[in-house]
Amino acid sequence: MKKKAKKDSLREILTLLEIEKGLKPAVIEEAIKTSLVSAYKKNYGSDVNVRIEFNSKTDAIDVFIDRIVVAEVEDPQTEIALLDAQESYPHAKIGDTISEKEEPKNFGRIAAQTAKQVIVQKLREAERGHVFKEFASRESDIVTGIVDRIDHGVCTVRLNNADGMLPVAEQIPGEDIQAGQRLKAYIVEVRNAAKGPQIILSRIxxxxxxxxxxxxxxxxxxxxxxxxxxxxxxxxxxxxxxxxxxxxxxxxxxxxxxxxxxxxxxxxxxxxxxxxxxxxEPSPDLYIAESLSPSVVIDVLVDEEENKAIVVVPDDQLSLAIGKEGQNARLAAKLTGWKIDIKSKSQADEQEINYNFIFSDEM
Missing domain, CATH: 3.30.300.20 (K homology (KH) domain)
Incomplete structure (x- = not known):
């Protein structure tokens, strides 16, 4: 005789969801309760005070209806007559709330579909919140991901349980990124958007x-x-x-x-x-001289009040010190935080700048 497949218990399902989705059982339980309350009210009246509880002994979901004890019932969904209440609760009095377990009839396909939709929605919201919390704490960190797709130059990067967005403006100029490529990126910002967390990445x-x-x-x-x-x-x-x-x-x-x-x-x-x-280097002149590497430097004259520095270099090192399109000098200024004016030895002599051969002899 063929054995029937054993159905997973509610607790086992919650444990699996915790492992797969990274959500705590309490969060999932609350989502299920909310969904079932919504489904019940949709089919049995929006005014009914319904409460859902998980029965840990029977591993079942129990439905309870709360009604207020009154002398004369005007709304049977929310009220119960005193005599009716005292049949089950002899000490009941007017104004008390009576909670009765109910076995919903015809809680059929529509209700089940409604419950399923709300459960999925609540789980998705909880999962998004979990992802946002995880990545929000990792702003200014580096992540490794796989390029999932590229749409109009914008790369979607798969980061385990979330997607990161690498905008065109945050991509290295001239870099040819391909779908399926593994790359590292910097988390610039994590936004809690309506459709889920937006993880903005940068390669620049x-x-x-x-x-x-x-x-x-x-x-x-x-x-x-x-x-x-x-x-x-x-x-x-x-x-x-x-x-x-x-x-x-x-x-x-x-x-x-x-x-x-x-x-x-x-x-x-x-x-x-x-x-x-x-x-x-802690000394500004030494630091500025180092920052202009690979150029040779003769002397650095610093003006701390103006946060400026005049750098004297050998004549044949001027173009190297400035760099192509001023790049070396520009990077040195960014690195040190000083405004740097680079002059060749000949220019310094013409302008009668008083300098010494501190960092290198005359070449």
Missing amino acids: HADLLSRLFELEVPEIQDGYVEIKSVAREAGMRSKIAVASNDENIDPVGACVGPNGSRVRAVVDELNGEKIDIINW
Whole structure:
């Protein structure tokens, strides 16, 4: 004789939903109760005071109707006569609320469909709330996802139990992103929209560079090396200033890694973006000189009141110090927070600027 398949109990179903959806049983129970109350009122009257309870002993759902004890019944859905109430509750008196268990008749297909629709809706809302809470706490963090689809340039990135949106404006210029591609992105913002959480991602944010180095460099994770500042022009070039809390650790060397492996991993993730790693210095003149790497610097004259600095470089280093279309100088200014005016040695001599050969001899 063939055995009938055993039906899962309500508790087992709730446990499965908790595992699959990440929702607590109490949240699901409340959603089911709300849905059944709605379905009941739709079929038996909106005025009825119905209450749904889970019976842990029988693993069933019990329906209770609450009625107020009155001398004369005007609304049988919400009221019960005193004599009728005293048949079951001898001590009942006018004004009391009597709760009676009911076995709903003809709670059929329409009611069941209504209950199912509301349950699905409530579960979806609860799941969205769970996802929003999870990702809202991860703003300014880095995530890894799979590109699910691309619509008019906007990439939808699958992040486990949620979708992230990578707008065109947040994509690295010139990067060719394909569906199915795995990529890392920075969570810029999490919005609680009507259709569910909107997780806005970025591939151009400066902090993405910091997070990538944190993943690749154990010394940063352990707190021995600190990222002090980042300046980035996504897809082109970036500068990152690092310092060490341990005199035995070279911060630049730690970030570069053995044979350049660590910085290469970051460069590969950012589609070949060039990265200058420099030593952060507490002294402004030293810091500014470092920031203009790979250019050689003769002297840095700082004006702290104006937050400006004049940088003197050898004549043959001027174009390198400024960079293509001013990029090197622009990144150095962003990195240090100083306004930087770069002059060649000849220009400084013509303008009678008083400088010394602090950082390099005359070439």
